[in-house]
Amino acid sequence: MSNSYTDKLLRVNLSDGTVKTEKINRSWQKEFIGGRGLATKYLVSETDSKTDPLGKENKLIFVTGPLTGTSAPTGARYMVVTKSPLTGAIACSNSGGYFGSELKFAGYDMIIFEGASYKPVYLSIYNDDVVIKDASAIWGKGVWETEDILKSVEGDSDSKVAAIGPAGENKVLFSCIVNEKHRAAGRSGVGAVMGSKKLKAVVVRGTKGIGVSNPKRFFENINKSKEILKEAPVTGKALPAYGTAVLVNVMNEYGGLPSYNFRSSQFANADKISGETIADTRLVANKACFACTIACGRVTKLPDDASERYIISTSSRNWKDAGGGPEYENIWAMAPMCGIDDIDALIKANWLCNDLGMDPISYGATLACAMELYENGAIDEKTAGMNLNFGNSETLVKMVYDTGHRSGFGNYLAEGSYRLSKQFGHPEFFMGVKKQEFPAYDPRAVQGIGLAYATNNRGADHLRAYTIASEIMGIPEKTDPAATEGKAALTKLFQDATGVVDSSGLCIFSTFAIGLPEIVPMINSAAGSDYSVDDALKIGERIWNMEHLYNLSAGIPGAEDTLPKRILEGKIAEGPTKGMINKLDKMLPEYYRLRGWDDNAVPSKEKIEELGLG
Amino acid sequence: MKSLRVDISKCTACKQCELACSWHLTEQFNPAKSAIKAFVFDAIARYVPYACFQCDEAWCMNSCPISAISIDVKTKAKIVDKNSCVGCKVCTLACPFGTISFDSVTGKVYKCDLCDGDPSCVTVCPTDAILYKDVDTASTPKMSEWALRLTDAYSIKEANL
Numbered sequence: 001m002s003n004s005y006t007d008k009l010l011r012v013n014l015s016d017g018t019v020k021t022e023k024i025n026r027s028w029q030k031e032f033i034g035g036r037g038l039a040t041k042y043l044v045s046e047t048d049s050k051t052d053p054l055g056k057e058n059k060l061i062f063v064t065g066p067l068t069g070t071s072a073p074t075g076a077r078y079m080v081v082t083k084s085p086l087t088g089a090i091a092c093s094n095s096g097g098y099f100g101s102e103l104k105f106a107g108y109d110m111i112i113f114e115g116a117s118y119k120p121v122y123l124s125i126y127n128d129d130v131v132i133k134d135a136s137a138i139w140g141k142g143v144w145e146t147e148d149i150l151k152s153v154e155g156d157s158d159s160k161v162a163a164i165g166p167a168g169e170n171k172v173l174f175s176c177i178v179n180e181k182h183r184a185a186g187r188s189g190v191g192a193v194m195g196s197k198k199l200k201a202v203v204v205r206g207t208k209g210i211g212v213s214n215p216k217r218f219f220e221n222i223n224k225s226k227e228i229l230k231e232a233p234v235t236g237k238a239l240p241a242y243g244t245a246v247l248v249n250v251m252n253e254y255g256g257l258p259s260y261n262f263r264s265s266q267f268a269n270a271d272k273i274s275g276e277t278i279a280d281t282r283l284v285a286n287k288a289c290f291a292c293t294i295a296c297g298r299v300t301k302l303p304d305d306a307s308e309r310y311i312i313s314t315s316s317r318n319w320k321d322a323g324g325g326p327e328y329e330n331i332w333a334m335a336p337m338c339g340i341d342d343i344d345a346l347i348k349a350n351w352l353c354n355d356l357g358m359d360p361i362s363y364g365a366t367l368a369c370a371m372e373l374y375e376n377g378a379i380d381e382k383t384a385g386m387n388l389n390f391g392n393s394e395t396l397v398k399m400v401y402d403t404g405h406r407s408g409f410g411n412y413l414a415e416g417s418y419r420l421s422k423q424f425g426h427p428e429f430f431m432g433v434k435k436q437e438f439p440a441y442d443p444r445a446v447q448g449i450g451l452a453y454a455t456n457n458r459g460a461d462h463l464r465a466y467t468i469a470s471e472i473m474g475i476p477e478k479t480d481p482a483a484t485e486g487k488a489a490l491t492k493l494f495q496d497a498t499g500v501v502d503s504s505g506l507c508i509f510s511t512f513a514i515g516l517p518e519i520v521p522m523i524n525s526a527a528g529s530d531y532s533v534d535d536a537l538k539i540g541e542r543i544w545n546m547e548h549l550y551n552l553s554a555g556i557p558g559a560e561d562t563l564p565k566r567i568l569e570g571k572i573a574e575g576p577t578k579g580m581i582n583k584l585d586k587m588l589p590e591y592y593r594l595r596g597w598d599d600n601a602v603p604s605k606e607k608i609e610e611l612g613l614g
Numbered sequence: 615m616k617s618l619r620v621d622i623s624k625c626t627a628c629k630q631c632e633l634a635c636s637w638h639l640t641e642q643f644n645p646a647k648s649a650i651k652a653f654v655f656d657a658i659a660r661y662v663p664y665a666c667f668q669c670d671e672a673w674c675m676n677s678c679p680i681s682a683i684s685i686d687v688k689t690k691a692k693i694v695d696k697n698s699c700v701g702c703k704v705c706t707l708a709c710p711f712g713t714i715s716f717d718s719v720t721g722k723v724y725k726c727d728l729c730d731g732d733p734s735c736v737t738v739c740p741t742d743a744i745l746y747k748d749v750d751t752a753s754t755p756k757m758s759e760w761a762l763r764l765t766d767a768y769s770i771k772e773a774n775l
Contacts (some may be wrong), residue, residue, distance in 0.1 A: 064767065070633070070643050071630060071633040071637070071641060071643060071738070098629075101645075104642060105645070105646065108700055158646070181656065206646070207644070207646035207647070208644065208646075209636065209640055209642025209643060209644035209647065210642060210643045210644065211642050211643075212643075215641070226740070232738070284659045285626075285659040285660075285661070286626050287626055287659070287661070288626035288627055288628035288629075289628070290628070291628060291629060291630060291633060292626075292628050293628060293740035295626035295628060295740075295741070297626075299656075299659040301659070318657070321656075321657040321658075322656065322657060322658060323656075451755070560632035601730055605750065
């Protein structure tokens with residue numbers, strides 16, 4: 001029977017230079033759907049949780065879901081699953097663009113990279129022809145130039161490229177893997193793992209088709225979802241008009257946009273860097289990922305005078321060309337967090353992060369931490385090599401380059417703010433969880449997101465339980481951001497549902513409009529499965545617990561499910577959310593109870609058995 | 615008679631047109647086998663859906679040695695008869711626009727057939743970047759757009775009078 005899986009994986013051993021095609025384990029596929037769940041099952045089964053993330057025993061898995069490459073709206077996603085060098089926890093970073101679907105068209109659901117090459121290589125995939133090739137000539141080059149060169153060398157402009165830049169090569173702990181130049185598997189340092197394997201890029205071209213198991217039902221289901229996405233205010237209007245940056249003004253007005261390394265929860269000049277301002281002054285196009293009917297992606301252009309400021313020779317980049325972004329999280333980390341309101345410096349720093357292959361959230365947040373250390377005198381100008389005052393936009397742009405290359409003070413920033421703040425004697429300046437930096441929502445002002453950060457399997461991050469949807473936007477229903485009641489259940493439900501979305505190949509943004517009652521039928525009619533919504537939620541719970549058990553076994557105890565002192569005790573000083581702190585202790589015990597975990601976050605035997613994780 | 619009309623300022627390069635077209639032609643999702651392609655020109659932020667223009671005196675049709683390409687009575691689309699196509703590829707050389715292609719799996723050529731008058735690329739386009747419009751009045755909107763621009767010129771002239 002035809003379905004939307006290819007049922008094949010590529011196993012690439014970079015130590016001995018072999019490539020094998022294998023059948024996907026069908027019972028795991030059924031237990032985990034695909035994507036994040038399936039790849040995590042492979043990782044936990046094939047590697048030791050205590051392995052060195054940058055050692056050759058760690059594996060790096062690229063994976064798609066059953067809806068990736070179909071016409072299901074937002075069915076573009078691929079995920080990268082590995083052990084994170086930043087957190088030491090499980091990493092699963094997710095990207096859109098055209099790479100994931102192309103991998104399916106080439107005939108593969110997944111690639112497992114194991115071992116490490118002794119010299120730089122890239123993997124070339126053209127349907128059944130899969131070859132490990134020499135990458136000496138492109139090692140050291142930026143992501144954009146790498147993509148252009150590989151497309152030209154491989155001779156097919158329709159090839160899709162996922163690559164690391166200098167940051168991944170230099171094992172910057174928050175380096176990422178970038179595809180189509182501006183789409184990234186962004187967080188937790190998956191790029192450094194790729195760099196440790198001396199794998200510069202994956203180039204893929206596929207000309208095979210993907211079927212679905214029940215075309216009539218599939219088209220009914222996707223047409224219904226497309227209609228809902230079009231009519232919903234967030235996916236039909238706000239995101240197409242302003243992209244994710246629509247949140248800058250929303251969060252700022254509410255008093256939940258952290259600035260100056262979380263010492264304030266508003267930013268006076270937010271309007272200078274808002275989605276509205278970008279749309280009015282810098283936006284040149286909306287760009288969709290594969291099969292996406294929302295098209296939240298921004299394409300911007302710098303004005304001529306700004307394109308010449310802070311020029312850094314990093315690639316053949318023409319700074320007058322249009323480029324991707326900036327997205328909300330990146331704007332926040334590199335502007336309000338660093339006290340910067342210069343939109344052009346921000347756009348340029350964002351492009352440089354993409355070219356060097358570096359997560360702009362962790363980069364901006366780490367720079368903000370360095371700025372606080374500088375302000376406190378823990379770092380002086382001689383150590384930093386430049387002035388690290390909050391608001392210095394020249395520093396913002398230049399430090400991207402130094403961080404990606406680990407040159408000068410950039411070598412400290414490349415370790416992330418957890419290690420940086422410890423190094424310079426102020427661990428309390430680290431704003432994150434499990435060694436990973438927070439994203440752009442103040443957990444003092446929004447209670448549920450604090451619990452979501454604290455319990456997140458990949459460290460501080462918004463994309464495993466985006467409770468902001470409920471607490472700020474009222475999706476699927478409004479909850480009070482100041483209240484702790486009900487947030488444990490909300491967080492658990494969002495975590496479990498997100499596991500399903502991440503395993504399907506859809507983008508989490510689809511859930512601003514559709515939910516599992518729409519998503520599960522799309523999966524079923526494409527994959528030939530017969531999951532109920534409850535089955536799917538159980539799969540989400542299984543994925544969450546599997547990741548959590550991996551972390552426990554890797555040596556990350558429940559005690560790390562916490563938030564920095566500044567968030568738990570330091571009241572917001574002014575603005576509409578003045579006086580608020582995060583009351584994690586009011587939510588965490590209930591959360592553990594709902595999860596079937598004890599006070600130390602250890603799942604009960606019954607829970608493990610119930611989920612088939614024994 | 616209608617034809618495909620593209621407004622590139624609306625295209626987001628989501629490729630839903632390629633998915634719909636390849637499904638129509640092959641009953642699979644396969645952009646490599648789509649008769650319409652949405653090209654991406656990142657540096658200038660332009661995304662351009664591109665397909666057969668259905669030439670009146672079509673090079674592909676006139677070059678086919680066995681007359682496997684004919685005109686659909688209803689839509690005037692140039693249609694490839696898969697049963698008679700021998701896969702010689704002469705049409706792909708003759709077409710000045712590159713919009714007829716060879717499929718190595720079937721051994722036949724394929725092109726846009728206007729989906730029997732209900733083009734699926736038009737149906738699925740989320741931004742109305744691809745429309746199916748009457749050819750005889752197709753240029754009116756563009757004339758109107760330029761007419762509007764000329765109002766500036768007129769007002770300058772009037773101001774000088």
